Amino acid sequence: MKLLKKDLETRQETVYDAIVVGGGMGGLSAAIYLARYGLKCLVIEKGKGRSFWMQDLRNYVGLDPDTPGRDIIQHATTQAIEWGADFLRGFVEEVTDEGETFAVKVKVGKSDETGFTLRSHYVIAASGVIDVLPEVENMQNVFDYAGYTLHVCMICDGFDMWDQKAVLLAKTEGQINAAFVLNWFTPYISVLTHGLNVSDEMKQKLAEYGYPLYEQPIAEFLGHDHKLSGVKLVDGTIVEATTGLVNMGSIYHNQYLKGIEGLEYDGQNLVTNGMCQTSHARIFALGDLKQGLNQVSVAVADGTLAATQIWRNIRRASPPRKWEERRSHLLYNKN
Amino acid sequence: MKLLKKDLETRQETVYDAIVVGGGMGGLSAAIYLARYGLKCLVIEKGKGRSFWMQDLRNYVGLDPDTPGRDIIQHATTQAIEWGADFLRGFVEEVTDEGETFAVKVKVGKSDETGFTLRSHYVIAASGVIDVLPEVENMQNVFDYAGYTLHVCMICDGFDMWDQKAVLLAKTEGQINAAFVLNWFTPYISVLTHGLNVSDEMKQKLAEYGYPLYEQPIAEFLGHDHKLSGVKLVDGTIVEATTGLVNMGSIYHNQYLKGIEGLEYDGQNLVTNGMCQTSHARIFALGDLKQGLNQVSVAVADGTLAATQIWRNIRRASPPRKWEERRSHLLYNKN
Numbered sequence: 001m002k003l004l005k006k007d008l009e010t011r012q013e014t015v016y017d018a019i020v021v022g023g024g025m026g027g028l029s030a031a032i033y034l035a036r037y038g039l040k041c042l043v044i045e046k047g048k049g050r051s052f053w054m055q056d057l058r059n060y061v062g063l064d065p066d067t068p069g070r071d072i073i074q075h076a077t078t079q080a081i082e083w084g085a086d087f088l089r090g091f092v093e094e095v096t097d098e099g100e101t102f103a104v105k106v107k108v109g110k111s112d113e114t115g116f117t118l119r120s121h122y123v124i125a126a127s128g129v130i131d132v133l134p135e136v137e138n139m140q141n142v143f144d145y146a147g148y149t150l151h152v153c154m155i156c157d158g159f160d161m162w163d164q165k166a167v168l169l170a171k172t173e174g175q176i177n178a179a180f181v182l183n184w185f186t187p188y189i190s191v192l193t194h195g196l197n198v199s200d201e202m203k204q205k206l207a208e209y210g211y212p213l214y215e216q217p218i219a220e221f222l223g224h225d226h227k228l229s230g231v232k233l234v235d236g237t238i239v240e241a242t243t244g245l246v247n248m249g250s251i252y253h254n255q256y257l258k259g260i261e262g263l264e265y266d267g268q269n270l271v272t273n274g275m276c277q278t279s280h281a282r283i284f285a286l287g288d289l290k291q292g293l294n295q296v297s298v299a300v301a302d303g304t305l306a307a308t309q310i311w312r313n314i315r316r317a318s319p320p321r322k323w324e325e326r327r328s329h330l331l332y333n334k335n
Numbered sequence: 336m337k338l339l340k341k342d343l344e345t346r347q348e349t350v351y352d353a354i355v356v357g358g359g360m361g362g363l364s365a366a367i368y369l370a371r372y373g374l375k376c377l378v379i380e381k382g383k384g385r386s387f388w389m390q391d392l393r394n395y396v397g398l399d400p401d402t403p404g405r406d407i408i409q410h411a412t413t414q415a416i417e418w419g420a421d422f423l424r425g426f427v428e429e430v431t432d433e434g435e436t437f438a439v440k441v442k443v444g445k446s447d448e449t450g451f452t453l454r455s456h457y458v459i460a461a462s463g464v465i466d467v468l469p470e471v472e473n474m475q476n477v478f479d480y481a482g483y484t485l486h487v488c489m490i491c492d493g494f495d496m497w498d499q500k501a502v503l504l505a506k507t508e509g510q511i512n513a514a515f516v517l518n519w520f521t522p523y524i525s526v527l528t529h530g531l532n533v534s535d536e537m538k539q540k541l542a543e544y545g546y547p548l549y550e551q552p553i554a555e556f557l558g559h560d561h562k563l564s565g566v567k568l569v570d571g572t573i574v575e576a577t578t579g580l581v582n583m584g585s586i587y588h589n590q591y592l593k594g595i596e597g598l599e600y601d602g603q604n605l606v607t608n609g610m611c612q613t614s615h616a617r618i619f620a621l622g623d624l625k626q627g628l629n630q631v632s633v634a635v636a637d638g639t640l641a642a643t644q645i646w647r648n649i650r651r652a653s654p655p656r657k658w659e660e661r662r663s664h665l666l667y668n669k670n
Contacts, residue, residue, distance in 0.1 A: 029396045029632060036394055036494040038520070059371055061364045061635045062407040063397050065414065072397040079400065083494070155643060159371040159418070180655055184646075185373070187656035210658030274609075274627070292609070293643060297364060300396045301636030308490060308628060320515055321522035323545030 002081055003042075003088040005108045008116050011086070016040045016120035018310055019104050021092045021256065024049045025296045026286035027126030028076035029303025035083035037311040042086040042118060043077075044106055046253075050128050050288065051296065055147040055226075058156055060296050090116075092256045095123055102282070104256075122310050125270065125278075126286040126303070127253035129294070133246060134169055134194050134218050141220050148226035150244045154178065155295065158185035160243070167192050167231050167244040169218075173202050178247040179211055190239050192231060194218050194248075214239055254289055266291050275309035276302045284310065337416055338377075338423040340443045343451050346421070351375045351455035353645055354439050356427045356591065359384045360631045361621035362461030363411035364638025370418035372646040377421040377453060378412075379441055381588075385463050385623065386631070390482040390561075393491055395631050425451075427591045430458055437617070439591075457645050460605065460613075461621040461638070462588035464629070468581060469504055469529050469553050476555050483561035485579045489513065490630065493520035495578070502527050502566050502579040504553075508537050513582040514546055525574050527566060529553050529583075549574055589624055601626050610644035611637045619645070 003011065018034055020027045023045030034041040054069030063072065081087050090106040093115060102123050107115045131152040133142050142150075151157035165188045170176045176198070179189050191206055195217040198206075206213050216233035223229040231239045252268045263280055264271040269292075270278050270285040278285050284306035287299030338346065353369055355362045358380030369376040389404030398407065416422050425443040428450060436454045443451060466487040468477050477485075486492035500523045505511045511533070514524050526541055530552040533541075541548050551568035558564040566574045587603045598613055599606040604627075605613050605620035613620050619641035622634030 025396055029394075032394050032396065038494065038497070059364075059367050059639070060397065061360055061367065061411045061414075061638070062395065062402075063410075067397075075398075076396045079396075159373065162373070181650070183656045184650050184653075187658050189658070208657070209655070293639065295636075295639050297632075297636045297639045301630075301632045303396070304394070304628065304630050304632045315516070315519050318519075320544070321518045322543075323522050323524070 001086055003086055005112075008088075008108065008118075011042075011118060014040065014119070015101055016042050016086075016118070017314060018042075018122040018124055018307075019044065019102065019118060019120035020124040020126055021095075021104070022046075022049065022125070022127035022253070022286075023077060023087065024051045024073065024126060024128050024287065024299065025076070026128070026299030026303045027124065028073065028080050029300040030124050030126060030284075030286065030307045031080035031085040031087075031303075032076065032083055033304055033307030034310065035080060035085040037307065038084075039307075039311060039314065040086075042088060042120070043080060044088050044090050044092050044104070044118075045077075046091045046127075047089060049073075049253075050130055053147050057296060058160070092127070094259060095256050097260055097280075097282075121314075122282045122284065124284045124286060124303075124306050124310075125254060125257060125289050126299075127256075128288040128299075129250035129252050131246060131250055132171070132248040134171075134248065136218055136220055138220065145221050145223065145226060145228050145244075146246065149223070149228040149242065150221065150246060152246050153294065154182055154185070154245055154247075155293065157245075158182070161185050161245070164188065164243045165241045166190070167239060167241040169194060169244060169246045169248055171196055171248045173199060175247045175249065176202060176206070178245065179206070179209070182245055183209070186243075190214060190241060192218060192233075192239065212239075250288070252289065257283070274305070276306040277309060336421055338421050340447075343423075343443065343453075346377075346453060349375065349454070350436055351377050351421075351453065352649060353377075353457040353459055353642075354379065354437065354453060354455035355459040355461055356430075356439070357381075357384065357460070357462035357588070357621075358412060358422065359386045359408065359461060359463050359622065359634065360411070361463070361634030361638045362459065363408065363415050364635040365459050365461060365619075365621065365642045366415035366420040366422075366638075367411065367418055368639055368642030369645065370415060370420040372642065373419075374642075374646060374649065375421075377423060377455070378415060379423050379425050379427050379439070379453075380412075381426045381462075382424060384408075384588075385465055388478075388482050392631060393495070427462070429594060430591050432595055432615075432617075456649075457617045457619065459619045459621060459638075459641050459645075460589060460592060460624050461634075462591075462624065463634075464585035464587050464623040466581060466585055467506070467583040469506075469583065471553055471555055473555065479561060480556045480558065480563050480579075481581065484558070484563040484577065485556065485581060487581050488629065489517055489520070489580055489582075490628065492580075493517065496520050496580070499523065499578045500576045501525070502574060502576040504529060504579060504581045504583055506531055506583045508534060510582045510584065511537060511541070513580065514541070514544070517580055518544070521578075525549060525576060527553060527568075527574065547574075585623070587624065592618070609640070611641040612644060 017039035051069035090108040286302035352374035386404035425441040431438040621637035
């Protein structure tokens, strides 16, 4: 059920089989599977994740390519709740390993100073990343284009940039190297560093490729109706472009795991096995938080894998049922 | 485009970047990605695969749980073609490694005695498995229930069998062991071996669990409107059941790969790396053909991974484009 703050009292004694941190594509897939395995699960979603901002999902089997991310999330949230999952709007502050269980501290609502603690045997980290966007004076100007013609994922949207004049927004030299992959889709690339001064070596490389470089900070994005026509820099320069790729890094939503000892990371990505299990046997990680491609289809499969492994673990540790036996545990979701 | 037999002439000189054998969930996901990477791809689909028979898809994020498999396949096929993939109805007989390319021999239509040969740099094996169903005199009687209340996948449909009287159909002793997993969902299990005589050891184990065993062959499934009410055996016995699980093994559609040397298998499943690449660098395998869970979400992610790795390989071997350069190769899909 959808839990409101007032319902949390009723879950004080509950030990969930799994708490899923993050109600994006991966977390909801996990919740749908967990619920259909008859396991007690809770999804905690803070709102406004990466999929929520995505204006269309081009490459996911079964859905129209103009389906907005938030529609799918809403659909899957309803689905997970209907199959028996609990769902809570809240922000997970900290996960503490208590040995047999995890204590998951969550803030519900802006005025929640103290927070609530919920418990589970397993935690699924599905809270993803959010893309760094260029900071300009009027951020609404960025949101007018981001997710429409100003993309954040080349794999998802490179096709839609085909042979167009494109800006590549980077804030480190490493990020500028995306130009030499983006040129698969379009060679008309202007590189904007939003204030970063670039080494002579990189300048020379860009010059060799014929990609103009602009080191001035961005003043504003130009265009109308979410369609980019150019970018205005603070010195008044206008760079023509009908599309763009923001490649300024990601913020990882995994702070709540910082107190867990021995979690193995590869850079900021959690290292997982083939079933999305981290180096902590009772913590799983999905989608953008783990190594590999940041794609919706991958996150959805990850949810399947993590939920299935958790089910296997719990099932194998449970006494088998003979004819006529009922297991009270299993009845939870069926009432 | 959708290729008819008469169009095949126009593809005689084409070397596809990838030929995808099988237009199920995994193959279509691969095709959508390949097309959106601007790669030339062809999907060859023989028709009536596992998803086609699936009457509802319970656990795939974004779709209603009563969506039939064939609807999604049709949707994704249209999508792949719209993004630029070729699609052909045909049966792949043989894949031959020619060094730089593969020769893919396909029969198009029942009257095609000689077959056509198409060529590609990569092959994606996405032709899946089909479940063995019990053979009875009137097979329509089986199809009346299979995919409705007579299930073939416990992970997908165990939830829908919850605490119901269920038949488990097996044809080896190993397959009977599914009873001791199925009892997670329901303990009211009758085991039907459709003629197989079972060892005393297994008989004793089933007796301990209180699961009745019926070794007589099945005469017919009883019920109406796709809703099972029982199973009638050839000796006239009627076993009451409102649901069932067929666990009689799978037929792997991978015969066309038999001539490829050195492909590594685990049982009948192809061994692949994290990007679905087999032990042959230019052959990828997806979904049910490879190791791991036979789930739609997994197959869809597999298509993403295989297509992306193929794109990376091709991209890294291609000269980078400077400003103003066009690459004729890439224009293929844009015309």
